[in-house]
Amino acid sequence: MPKAIIIYESKFGNTKRAGETIIEGMKESGVEAVLSTPKELDEKQLADFDAIVVGSPTHMGGATRGIRKFIDKLGKLNLEGKMVAFFDCHASPEPGKAVGKMEKQLGEKAPGLKLVSPGLSLRVEGMRGPLSDGELPKCKEFGLAIANQLQG
Numbered sequence: 516m517p518k519a520i521i522i523y524e525s526k527f528g529n530t531k532r533a534g535e536t537i538i539e540g541m542k543e544s545g546v547e548a549v550l551s552t553p554k555e556l557d558e559k560q561l562a563d564f565d566a567i568v569v570g571s572p573t574h575m576g577g578a579t580r581g582i583r584k585f586i587d588k589l590g591k592l593n594l595e596g597k598m599v600a601f602f603d604c605h606a607s608p609e610p611g612k613a614v615g616k617m618e619k620q621l622g623e624k625a626p627g628l629k630l631v632s633p634g635l636s637l638r639v640e641g642m643r644g645p646l647s648d649g650e651l652p653k654c655k656e657f658g659l660a661i662a663n664q665l666q667g
């Protein structure tokens with residue numbers, strides 16, 4: 516059975532909720548998936564997963580520092596060929612910019628990983644959320660789509 520890990524940071528819980536819902540979609544499609552923050556993660560574990568999905572709240576127009584540091588490290592861990600996908604949460608009405616920046620950073624720092632594009636950008640209501648109406652179903656679909664690619 517393919518395995519995926521969601522690496523996230525979340526100040527108010529919305530990015531975590533999105534990650535949990537992505538996992539629900541993956542599990543429905545027969546992919547085993549777990550959730551971890553960069554701090555909780557033992558990086559040696561990453562070798563066990565077929566897909567690494569990375570989620571961040573948008574802070575100052577980009578991903579959090581912890582997530583940026585994690586993406587930098589991905590290039591140094593011999594993870595060539597693994598699938599990577601990104602999602603962000605953002606409060607502004609315009610689509611979030613963090614996903615695009617994380618994708619660009621991956622291309623620069625870890626070009627051997629396979630990017631699933633486009634990433635998912637989710638709107639939250641104000642700073643603290645909750646996720647806006649209609650965003651959680653998108654998470655589930657995103658999880659299903661990644662799971663289907665892993666099995667295809």
Ligand SMILES: Cc1cc2nc3c(=O)[nH]c(=O)nc-3n(C[C@H](O)[C@H](O)[C@H](O)COP(=O)(O)O)c2cc1C
Pocket residue numbers: 524525526527528529530531571572573574575576577604605606607639641642643644
């Ligand atoms: C320090 C800080 C900076 C932020 N900067 C932005 C920003 O540049 N653009 C934006 O759309 N939202 C911004 N926000 C709102 C966050 O995107 C929002 O709190 C987050 O998506 C909620 O996710 P979380 O519950 O996982 O923390 C900022 C929030 C904080 C705390």
